[in-house]
Amino acid sequence: MISRSLSTQALEKEVQYLRKEVDKNFGFGNIIGKSDVMKEIFNVIRQIADSKSTVLIMGESGTGKELVSRAIHYISQRRNTPLSRSIAQRSPRR
Amino acid sequence: MIESELFGHEKGAFTNAIERKLGRFEIAHSGTLFLDEIGELSLATQAKILRFLEEREFNRVGGSKTIKVDVRLIAATNKDLTQLIKKGLFREDLYYRINVVPIVLPPLRERGRIFRFSWIILSRSSVPRTRNRSRG
Numbered sequence: 517m518i519s520r521s522l523s524t525q526a527l528e529k530e531v532q533y534l535r536k537e538v539d540k541n542f543g544f545g546n547i548i549g550k551s552d553v554m555k556e557i558f559n560v561i562r563q564i565a566d567s568k569s570t571v572l573i574m575g576e577s578g579t580g581k582e583l584v585s586r587a588i589h590y591i592s593q594r595r596n597t598p599l600s601r602s603i604a605q606r607s608p609r610r
Numbered sequence: 611m612i613e614s615e616l617f618g619h620e621k622g623a624f625t626n627a628i629e630r631k632l633g634r635f636e637i638a639h640s641g642t643l644f645l646d647e648i649g650e651l652s653l654a655t656q657a658k659i660l661r662f663l664e665e666r667e668f669n670r671v672g673g674s675k676t677i678k679v680d681v682r683l684i685a686a687t688n689k690d691l692t693q694l695i696k697k698g699l700f701r702e703d704l705y706y707r708i709n710v711v712p713i714v715l716p717p718l719r720e721r722g723r724i725f726r727f728s729w730i731i732l733s734r735s736s737v738p739r740t741r742n743r744s745r746g
Binding site: 551553554557560561564567568569570571572573574575576577578579580581582584585586588589592594597598599600601602603604605 | 612615616634635637638639640641642643644645646647648649650651655663682683684685686687688691707708709710711712713714715716717718720
């Protein structure tokens with residue numbers, strides 16, 4: 517019994533640690549930018565993270581669209597639920 | 611086939627569909643779906659996404675059963691969707707459905723000083739041209 521509760525504690529600690537790591541990796545830390553525009557974007561992300569509304573991220577490739585999507589997911593209440601990712605391919609018939 | 615990737619398919623829906631497959635929307639149930647390059651989608655797939663956004667439901671490819679999911683959609687594009695609408699390649703109604711919270715990311719070159727500094731460092735470290743002096 518005792519050893520089991522000890523191992524539960526250890527597991528809880530590990531979960532906490534891993535959560536922190538995840539926050540580091542998926543929060544705002546990875547998004548480049550200290551300008552007012554980017555600060556405004558961080559504000560918007562914080563405000564809308566917990567709503568269910570659809571988000572449209574626009575920007576040149578390499579500007580961090582995926583990072584923004586991860587930030588929204590991982591600071592929202594959905595952080596412990598799946599984040600699925602898909603890239604649409606150009607359809608050949610067009 | 612993007613439609614099958616997003617919405618899944620039933621066994622026998624098309625030639626290579628040897629078994630039922632869950633799509634991204636089902637996998638992301640109760641969570642978030644990040645859909646990149648949404649401007650590349652065919653009009654048919656756009657219609658299915660529009661239905662999902664309006665009714666929160668869809669059918670797997672080749673499936674008759676309606677599936678309801680709770681998914682938050684985050685779409686992204688590097689295209690100007692309004693231009694695609696003018697060309698008839700993107701549905702205007704879908705555009706208004708996804709453009710609820712627009713986030714426009716500025717190009718990296720416009721994001722503060724760090725890049726300008728790196729440009730200065732680069733230009734300073736460049737090797738000055740050497741002159742060949744001939745001794746007379």
